[in-house]
Each structure stands twice: as C-alpha cells, then as structure tokens.
Amino acid sequence: MERLKNHREFVAVLKRRRRVSDADIVLHYVVRTPSTPTGAAPARRLGLAVSKSVGNAVVRNTVKRRFRVLAHRYEHELPADCDIVLRAKPGAAHASFQSLEAQIQALFRAVMRKSEQS
Template structure:
C-alpha cells in the first residue's frame, strides 16, 4: 500500500468517484499506471475540530484503512478518506462496516 503525499495526488482523487458515509467520505480514482498497489490518503479539515480531535480522527481512519484495504481495496486505485464532523462519536465497528460498504459500492461502480 502506498501513501499519497502530494497535493496533485489528492486533487486527482477528488476527480474520481465519491462515496459519502456518516463518519467520512471515500474518494476512489483508478490510476491507470499499471501498478496494482492501492494508494491511500487521509484528510481531516479544521471544520472537524481542534488538533486533538483531528488527530484522533486521522488515527481512526488509518486503522480502518489498515484493516480493510488489503482485502477490499481496489487494486491500482487511489483511495482518500476525508473525515467528517462527528466521525469520532461513531463506534469503530460501525465505521468499519461503513468503509466495507463504500468499498463494495466503489468496486461495483468501477466494474461497470
């Protein structure tokens, strides 16, 4: 799994598919570069809360991605998880279910 680090990669992912969920928004965009490793990036804006709240949200999103993307992630695509306000109040297991649902929807949409 590769980590997105450049702004251009996040902007490119923003032009892809968008799957809003209660605690986050999943962006998925196939890269088309022949590399099958999924890419992952995280964004949590100041609208979510102060630094402590944002860092907690990023840690939760990283843990979700580590658990779900190796099995359910789309090969050769960049995935960006954008934290939403109130995401920290949702149970981790529920967030994991939302991420699995979003990844299945993304795979189905890209298969068409």
C-alpha cells in the same frame, strides 16, 4: 497500502469527482489505468483529509489513526490500482470505532462494485 504524498496526487483523485459517502465519511476514488498519469506503480494508495471542523488536533489525529487502521484492514476489498481519499465529516469525531468500521467496509465494497461496472 501506500500513501498519497503530495498535493498534486490529492488533486488528481479529487478532480475525477468519483465518490461514495456514508454518515461520517466521504470516499473519493480513482481507479488507475496504465494511461492514467498518476499511476506508475500497481498499488493502492490512501490519502486522509480531516479538517478543523472535525475537532481540535487531538480529535483529528484520533480520527486519522482510526481511518488508517480500518483502511489497512479492508484494503483487500478495493481494486488493485486504486487511489482513495477518505474525508471525515464532523460526525466522525463522535462515531464509535465499530460504526466507522462498518462505514468504511461498506464504502470500499461500493468502490469495488462501481469499478467493476465501468
């Protein structure tokens, strides 16, 4: 899974206002099409947003590492040309790995289900 690398790419995903959420995570997404300006290469791309409200730098980096591992583990459950931004809620700092895993898996499945409907 590639990464969203600059502010413009993050804004393109957040501007679409398509999201699904759970207790500790909000997932913003856009399924790219050939006419979508952000999509040149057919790949899934990931961006992470973990604000200071989650905790200090050590806690934020721990949450980001967990998100990266889980996103790579379940990326096959996302559409092929999909950009996602995982945004941590403050509770993500205290959530167990298993809880985050269940949430991300459910969110990825919800994105796949919604993208198939539209």
